[in-house]
Amino acid sequence: MLGFIIRRLLLAVPTVFVVTAVLFFSVTTLLGSPATMMLGENATPEAVADLNARQGFDRPVHVQYVAWLAHALKGDFGRSFATQQPVASALLPAIPVTLELAFWSILIAGTLAVVLSSVPTKRWAIEPAIISLNILGVTVPNFMLGITLIFLFAVTLGWLPSTGWLPWSDGAVSHMKHLIMPVATLSAYYFGAFSMVFRAEQRDVYRKLYIQVARSKGLSEWKVAFKHALPNAVLPVVTFMGLAMGQLTGGAVVTETVFSMPGVGRLFVASIAAHDFPVMLAIAMMVVVAVVVMNVLVDFIYTLINPQIRLE
């Protein structure tokens, strides 16, 4: 088991190298000289050459990449072109904001998706209503939902703060108040996606013999749904929850922008707009690593949930 995980993680290493190398080469070739970016368009050629020499921008790209990688592996992602501050000092405070937003959104979306889809409601009008909600979840763009919520609950009703973020130290209540709308916005999409995955699996499970047995024992539809069908159909949802968590380390780009949350996503958008290559690359590398690690972790969680699966 442990051997499997280590092997998978080792296999992932080349992936990370290839992706960051491709990014590094394309960005340095396509984005132009970072020296002009830092000194402005009117910089003298001497100043540009001097900065290039000092920062090593005049070296061949592959030499720069190896140097960057050597530092990155030690946790040093260089300095931001825009602020001249170390990348880590901008990135580190943003990570918990994004992780908390992602954690609540995925947890709530996953729980709601599994529970609501499990309710045995074939006779009532509830099922079409839930399916419609799922479809809306995956089709309403995040910015639309976020702005609509701000308009309703902040601008019109004044119940919730429209944007911003407060740390836990400012009190749990105001911290949570700032999180309600972003979490609602982000979880809507995942609620739709998780529900669809769950229902597809559920359909197969309901055809299984043990469901017939449970029914013929005289169990209520509720017991059949929650004690027999749910545990057997939940596996793919767990996979998707894990993968979503990996992807969201890059930040919920749109949601964080709508609600002005100081997370990784907003930092990423800002770095893109400013052509701030070191910050961009650090976040991109973080996403690649997180996605790859979550893929391995999900396989591992599989074995915990379903002992029939053996990893070799």
Added chain:
Amino acid sequence: MMKNWRFLAGASIVVAVMAVAAVAPILAPYEPNKSSVFMLETPSATHWLGTDELGRDILSRLIYGARTSLVIGIGAAGVALLIGAPIGLAGGYFRGRIDLLIVPVIDLFVAMPALILALIITVMVGPSHKNLILVLGFVMWPTMARLVRGQALVIREATYIEAAVAAGGTSAWIIRRHVWPNIMRLVAAQIAIAVSLATITAASLSFLGLGIPPPTADWGGMVRSGFDYLALNPAMSLAPGAATTITVLGFYLGGSAVE
């Protein structure tokens, strides 16, 4: 029953949006890019949805925005098909070494967050209609390739393929005559879903300030500029947001009705 209803609803929405885009010059009461001194007006009889920060009529821009949205959405889905289908067919039909090369690439791309990938590539190549179509198509091809590959894997085991091979058919002929026609229905559905995804992603890029450059009427960009005036005139951002949602919903319903 439910599926049929879904398809009809989706198709009607798509046809309606296409009709609006086609007759935009007739429908729009004003020139979409003509600014005026009547800036940030709230909805009235002369400007049904009000005017924006440059005094342009929001309704007219909303109507013309349908063109931008459809061109990019459909264009990107087309690019995804052109890249993804041949690769998926090659991997699924020939298997072997080609497949071993293709699968990890597809897996890696599918696992990456599409919007982040699109943001990185867009900032490198610069946002324009053509580039956005290419970038979004490039981000979405693996999903298409995966679907085609999966289907090709199943179909190549069918007896009629065996018969075609026995009859001496070349691979190219078998793929064209027997494999592709059997996949086409699912591919068509996947194209509709790809259009809905491209529409959301393109609008999100514009909303983040990296989409279609001004002054072209574009829903994501309109949402972004209207967001600052949400209390003054909510229609300024909610109307283009709703238009995006309806278009996405239309393509999604149409595509997801086929299984």
